[in-house]
Amino acid sequence: MNDKKLEKLGVYVCHCGGNISDYVNTSKVAEVIQQEPEVHMAKDFIFMCSDAGQKMIAEDIKANDLTHVIVASCSPRLHHMTFQKVVSEAGINPFTYRHVNIREQVSWVTSHDEPAATEKAIRLIRGAISAVVRLQELAAIEKQMIQVGAVIGGGVSGMTAALDIANQGLPVHLIESSPVLGGRTLDLDKLYPYEIPADKFVQNLIKKINSNENIYIHLNTEVVDTAGTIGDFTLKLKRADNKLVNTEEMQSFEIIENESDAINVDELHVGTITIATGFDTYVPLDGEYGYGKSKQVITLPDLIMHLNSYKKKRLEINGKIINKVAMIHCVGSRQIEDVHPLREGATLNNGCSRTCCTATLQQANRLKDMFPDIDIYDLYRDIRTYGEKEVYYKKASENNVIFIKYPDEEIPQVDTNGSLKIRTVDELTYGLEVEVEVDLIVLAVAMIPRAKPRLIETLSLATGVNGFLQEAHVKLQPVESPVDGIFYAGTAQGPKDVRESTMSASATSVKASTLLKKEIVELSPYIAEVNTEICDGNGDCITQCEYNAISIVPIDDGKKQAIITPALCVSCGACVPACKKNAIKLNGYEITTILAEVKAMVKEVIL
Amino acid sequence: MDKKNNPKILIISTDACSYPGIDNAGQKHLEYSANTYVIRTLDPVIFPVYFYLEAFDAGYDGIYIASCGTDSPYKNTFEKLSARIELVVAEMKKRGLHYSQIKLTAICTVCADHFVHELNEFIEGVVENMPPKIKA
Ligand SMILES: Cc1cc2nc3c(=O)[nH]c(=O)nc-3n(C[C@H](O)[C@H](O)[C@H](O)COP(=O)(O)OP(=O)(O)OC[C@H]3O[C@@H](n4cnc5c(N)ncnc54)[C@H](O)[C@@H]3O)c2cc1C
Numbered sequence: 001m002n003d004k005k006l007e008k009l010g011v012y013v014c015h016c017g018g019n020i021s022d023y024v025n026t027s028k029v030a031e032v033i034q035q036e037p038e039v040h041m042a043k044d045f046i047f048m049c050s051d052a053g054q055k056m057i058a059e060d061i062k063a064n065d066l067t068h069v070i071v072a073s074c075s076p077r078l079h080h081m082t083f084q085k086v087v088s089e090a091g092i093n094p095f096t097y098r099h100v101n102i103r104e105q106v107s108w109v110t111s112h113d114e115p116a117a118t119e120k121a122i123r124l125i126r127g128a129i130s131a132v133v134r135l136q137e138l139a140a141i142e143k144q145m146i147q148v149g150a151v152i153g154g155g156v157s158g159m160t161a162a163l164d165i166a167n168q169g170l171p172v173h174l175i176e177s178s179p180v181l182g183g184r185t186l187d188l189d190k191l192y193p194y195e196i197p198a199d200k201f202v203q204n205l206i207k208k209i210n211s212n213e214n215i216y217i218h219l220n221t222e223v224v225d226t227a228g229t230i231g232d233f234t235l236k237l238k239r240a241d242n243k244l245v246n247t248e249e250m251q252s253f254e255i256i257e258n259e260s261d262a263i264n265v266d267e268l269h270v271g272t273i274t275i276a277t278g279f280d281t282y283v284p285l286d287g288e289y290g291y292g293k294s295k296q297v298i299t300l301p302d303l304i305m306h307l308n309s310y311k312k313k314r315l316e317i318n319g320k321i322i323n324k325v326a327m328i329h330c331v332g333s334r335q336i337e338d339v340h341p342l343r344e345g346a347t348l349n350n351g352c353s354r355t356c357c358t359a360t361l362q363q364a365n366r367l368k369d370m371f372p373d374i375d376i377y378d379l380y381r382d383i384r385t386y387g388e389k390e391v392y393y394k395k396a397s398e399n400n401v402i403f404i405k406y407p408d409e410e411i412p413q414v415d416t417n418g419s420l421k422i423r424t425v426d427e428l429t430y431g432l433e434v435e436v437e438v439d440l441i442v443l444a445v446a447m448i449p450r451a452k453p454r455l456i457e458t459l460s461l462a463t464g465v466n467g468f469l470q471e472a473h474v475k476l477q478p479v480e481s482p483v484d485g486i487f488y489a490g491t492a493q494g495p496k497d498v499r500e501s502t503m504s505a506s507a508t509s510v511k512a513s514t515l516l517k518k519e520i521v522e523l524s525p526y527i528a529e530v531n532t533e534i535c536d537g538n539g540d541c542i543t544q545c546e547y548n549a550i551s552i553v554p555i556d557d558g559k560k561q562a563i564i565t566p567a568l569c570v571s572c573g574a575c576v577p578a579c580k581k582n583a584i585k586l587n588g589y590e591i592t593t594i595l596a597e598v599k600a601m602v603k604e605v606i607l
Numbered sequence: 608m609d610k611k612n613n614p615k616i617l618i619i620s621t622d623a624c625s626y627p628g629i630d631n632a633g634q635k636h637l638e639y640s641a642n643t644y645v646i647r648t649l650d651p652v653i654f655p656v657y658f659y660l661e662a663f664d665a666g667y668d669g670i671y672i673a674s675c676g677t678d679s680p681y682k683n684t685f686e687k688l689s690a691r692i693e694l695v696v697a698e699m700k701k702r703g704l705h706y707s708q709i710k711l712t713a714i715c716t717v718c719a720d721h722f723v724h725e726l727n728e729f730i731e732g733v734v735e736n737m738p739p740k741i742k743a
Contacts, residue, residue: 075630076647104633105645116641123644462682472680473623475716482680526649546682572681573653577691586653594646594654595661601644602615602666 006133008040010066011125012057014048014073016103023107025118028607029072032122038129040064048073054086061090068092068135070128072100072121095138095525095588098128115607123601130600134593138525141566145231145521149512150175150270152223152455155183157490158276159205160502164509165274166214170516173268174209175218175237181206183278187301189308191498192362193388201498226273226458229567230485231521235268271521272512275461275469275481276489276505277453282332282349282446285341289328289443290414296320297414297441300327300356303363307370315371317440322374324438325367326422327360328412329380332446339409349446351466354495356444357384361392361401363442368399376401377436379412379424404434414441447495459486460547468494479508482570483547484523487512526588527569528576530562534583537561541575541584550575614668614733616726618645619654623680625673625714625722632719639723640730643671650675652684652691659695659709660702669708669733671726676713685713707732 013030015021026044034042041064047053048071060066069092071083076099084094102121110117147170151162154176162174180186181202188198209215218237225236281301284291291297295318298306306317315322333353335342342348357380364376378401385393397403405427406412412424423435449467456469461481464470469488472480479487487508490501515521528549530541537560542550549568555561562584573586585591620626626647632639648654651672659670672692679685692711699709710729714722 075633077627077630101630101645104630106641108633108636109639110641111636111638113641120641120644127644127646460682462680465677470680473716474678476623476627477680482682544687570681572650572684573648574650574681574684574687576653577655586649589648589653591653591655591658594648595658598617598644598646598662598667599665601617 011042013044020107074103093137127597127601130596141523143231146271151274153276154181157501157505160505161489168513279447279491290416294416322439326377326438327442331443353447358389360444361396544574544578616643616669617667624675627716628714628718673714705736707736
């Protein structure tokens, strides 16, 4: 793109009603700024964002042949795009527009010192002038979109995500590594909080998927490699075996051999990817609360599955009649350093798994309903049955479940020699030591991230502190990955119950469908660029790039050079300082430009 | 301006976390020194060591880096940034600058009170430890 040299700069200082001008002498700011050599005209006005303000700027651009514009007003987070549009429509490259924040970062934080606020506003605008002089004209990168989505993982999150994309009229591939759809929800009994039978819930989703012509199901299939970028990802698929599930038969979860009409492809081309690969459950260490030492110590998912098909009048587990049960919360969750044992190489999981308190009390109530004479001891640190799930706590109390609150730093001791005994301190009785003999201990194990599939590595996706996939921004982009075109749904991103998982899946699908509906996708122009005249291809930048966006290619005379794949660049800038020859820059964020801005802001101001 | 009590501070912010957080301080009308200048980046990991040294040379008394910390949307940038700042501090020492003149921290989108509190503390530290030639 040809750069337009700064010839005529217009600077506009907004009063924002009185939000700025009550604290900053805006006319003085315009007057001082008008003296800057680069400035052709400087004006102040009551509301720059108003129709009148926008019209004034557009007319000034045309009447005075302005080549660049700066507006000093509220935060760029509010109106940067508004004014980019104004200048763009008037013929100026929108990426050379600069916005200065003199409200949130000046008038609203300096309300008792007008000279200081005025001086600060002038300095910030001077900084912007220095930057504008150096800003390059840029253009969004346009790319053809393959209008087909992919969802990886066929649990409730993946199924919901696929359905919501398909219901927008878009084709979508649903890729599931196991022979059946449904994920871990299939192992459950009734889903709290509304006690919906889990199998019915899953079957209902499968039914909808089967009757939706836009969904292509790939069972027993894993993504073994990925390539490409937003708009055009390639997924290499591998089937675990030849056993495929006929989509018609899936409601009965039957596996059949080599079904002829099953879809058989080994490479897919898609525009977006939704990752819904779910979670694992924590496996206690050998001996942790007696696990592995006694067959009478089992996990909560074990108990649920055992009860799912249980028909007898008395509860029997591993050959033992069960009269007394202890349930222990937070096994593998909310771990504290030097208190909880860790597997070698494992990192501390200090997060709460969110589902286990309710799931534990749900099962305690279920046991009481099925076997009213059973005694249940519930050993917890805090009960987190948030929102409407509190009814499970209430019911458990009414069911005479005996609650014992053990201290965070003193985990209950389990004795498996002889009869099964559990010893702990009870904070509810002011630190009384309690010892109970039980027939069964149920461990409410944590929801933990799945062992990192290859997919996460090849897509260069970041995981957060507790190992789950990390979103681009916890509040502003909660279902987006930092890589354009890749989204997260459900528990792959962190512990969630079914409702929270499907909500996130639906949110993801809106994001994915919005992109997939476009024939052309626009990518940010803020990407790294190599100065080919300086680059000697030594590769220092490659080691800093976590996204495989840089490669070294041979050029003439046996020399080498770095090149950037624009759609893979996430604009982090990590490569920039790696180059000792300064041969790499991030467009829109050039170091020389930012330094010039920084230096201009300290120049003396005479009011 | 009285340099001794009113040091000039460069604040490096990030689009994803601290810039909205600093805006939030404004929305809450929290007051802090007017001699503070915020620049916006995608991630401060972009800045080489010389950037910080040139900023000090230009006249800043302190540089406050409001990063995203480990919540950065970009992979491993906080670790890289931390390592870079260690190099900057080593270079600052050679030039007679005090380590309290630079701070690497994490500010979230709603960390307004925390930001103002920490910035004030940082400014106090800068004033306290400024080398005599600048302090005078
Ligand atoms: C003990 C317990 C009880 C619970 N009880 C309830 C309850 O009563 N109510 C409630 O609302 N929630 C409950 N939950 C939570 C519920 O299980 C989850 O919210 C739900 O299973 C999340 O669904 P998901 O699709 O995100 O993940 P998952 O169910 O884990 O599904 C992920 C799917 O992705 C597939 N997959 C994984 N990796 C790959 C790959 N690389 N390629 C392709 N496919 C892959 C898996 O095979 C699986 O089918 C409970 C959880 C636990 C642990």
